[in-house]
Amino acid sequence: MSNTKLNIGLFGFGTVGKGLHEVLSKINLTDVQIKRVCIRDKSKKRDALLPFTDNAEDIFGDKEINFIVELIDDAEAAYLIVKRALISGIPVVSGNKKMLAYHLDELISLQKQYKTALLYDASACGSIPVIRNLEEYYNNELLTSVKGILNGSSNFILSKIFNEGMSYQDALKLAQRLGFAESNPTLDIDGWDSLFKLIIITVHAFGVYVRPDEIFNYGISSLNDNDIKFAEKEQRRIKLVACAEKAGDKLVLSVMPHLISKQKYIYSVEDEFNGVVIKGLFYYKQFMFGRGAGGYPTGSAVLSDITARLYDYKYEYKRQNAVRKLEYTTDVPVRIYFRYSDDKHLQLLDFENITEKYVSRQFCYVVGTVRLKQLHQKAEVLRKEDIFLSVYPEN
């Protein structure tokens, strides 16, 4: 591919697609151009002079198009595009984390089978080059954990609550008004977006693919004033943390709110920013921080994936070839803060020990240890009831 001009067939022209187009028009890359854009609704007015089409065949049938960039919302449609590109031997960049989280295992096989590259650095943490760094730079490192704030919308809301004393509802509305949260914010606020990114990151950090339904994720939508007060009394902040961590020769994954103390790096990750802490045996720890979303940062990250192909870059998935693969488990203890209003909620979980208990007419909470496995088994009901839970680390 080196020294060949990239003629891009672009699918989708939302925030990121537009961001990519604008970044491309501001910098002068003679060897990269968007040849055609496939969108769902051709009648919609667009403020860009590009050849639009609503027919995918106009891209796959164009012999001059030697590169596909997929930036659409619909995960299943994105999957079909990426799969078709790989099978046709056309290198492809995707930004669809949901699609990747569900299909990465198969897409890795397809890359090998058809010797065609799929890149997706922009899919996890926007402008922070987490995947590329894990893949390239930490490849000798005996990694022990990757933890981070991977979702900007929920972090924006939590920042407004803890820094500016906003209520959850007001913070959510502000996030929506500023475009940080979708009109249906479930993906962001209930931890799904973080979960998808965590799955992708884990493949590159630990060489293990785990399906979304095998991982416990719990968001911040049931957070209330009592939880905020509890955190503040403890001089902590609540952050939504995605976590991949070694425990012996096992691997533990979760997306949960954490009560974070001041001395932790991610305590200071504010607003719509993302931050990732990578710990390894030799490096001690590394912290990367930047914009996780938005048209320009993400468009620019997509462009990094595109130009990487000018140098024939592909992911090697080196850790998947490790001799001793880590086994995924949820059978580990986790210390949580658990706020509830009715004793029946407390009966949902078998606390192994309770070190703190508070009861009042307004609300109750306990601090104690449960098995992550049980949280996962009870995930549905935990999400529905009038409760809130958060990891509460000792330090």
Added chain:
Amino acid sequence: MSNTKLNIGLFGFGTVGKGLHEVLSKINLTDVQIKRVCIRDKSKKRDALLPFTDNAEDIFGDKEINFIVELIDDAEAAYLIVKRALISGIPVVSGNKKMLAYHLDELISLQKQYKTALLYDASACGSIPVIRNLEEYYNNELLTSVKGILNGSSNFILSKIFNEGMSYQDALKLAQRLGFAESNPTLDIDGWDSLFKLIIITVHAFGVYVRPDEIFNYGISSLNDNDIKFAEKEQRRIKLVACAEKAGDKLVLSVMPHLISKQKYIYSVEDEFNGVVIKGLFYYKQFMFGRGAGGYPTGSAVLSDITARLYDYKYEYKRQNAVRKLEYTTDVPVRIYFRYSDDKHLQLLDFENITEKYVSRQFCYVVGTVRLKQLHQKAEVLRKEDIFLSVYPEN
């Protein structure tokens, strides 16, 4: 080089060389081994079972050695080793920032001429993958600045002063006792080490090579209690900051103490850590943080360079091919805090405006704007006199 075993000829077995050896023996890399180690003093007792030699010909003459790693202190000797390796077509990794800062221009040409790779990510910021990221990931980014704390020893000293109220002398002694500062700490404390790293980073960030003697660098060795009190009164901390920054179509470089306010990321970079803030037009800003020195972190970074070669990785120096190259300048204003004891010191510089002036029998200071060019011209005398100066940004 792919799928070929790397037989390494290693020069030097100090902290980093030993770190590399230990990292290598803890992880299981079947395709990388240290074949022979060339050291200055063969009689010195070493606690490693490796074939040592004091004759470079034992490495260059060994046909099985297909990779050179240079980790010695002596910059001129390091230069000769790296040059010989490149001319002989043997890929080489170097950790010698001083050597690179003085010879990078020629070494880039030699790489092209002999189609042989030189990698040196470990030379700037130890475990933080700054160079690789600038080279690979930010390559489409219209970068505006790269600023950072690039020297762990001086930062350790400043942290002890500002966090624990230690005197400069005590902090320096502690740094030396803990092995963070050399017995002759000039390189670290007077900003030379940061300067060398800045030069290397600038080549990859902006495609411009500037010689060390063309850049103003000023360290922290004349810092005294009055300066510390001034900083604390202003709720700032003094940090030694290396800075590469665009000013229009010009490029400005410097290494100077900065009075850093709380809201800046590098305010919180403590102890022996390094932190780098990369700003770009589309990414807004990115922050990377980690261990900048020490045997394991740096040895591990060297190993990342080594294994990158298993995948034929080389720096592309893409920005050096930019159509419009930035022109280096020192002809820019800089707002400084300038502490002195004698009026003759104030006469050294033509302040363009002075917004603050304090005079007492113990010490005096002004806050005002000077040309960076003049600081550079007067560097010798500024370093000698009983004065201290620091960049004092408006916010």
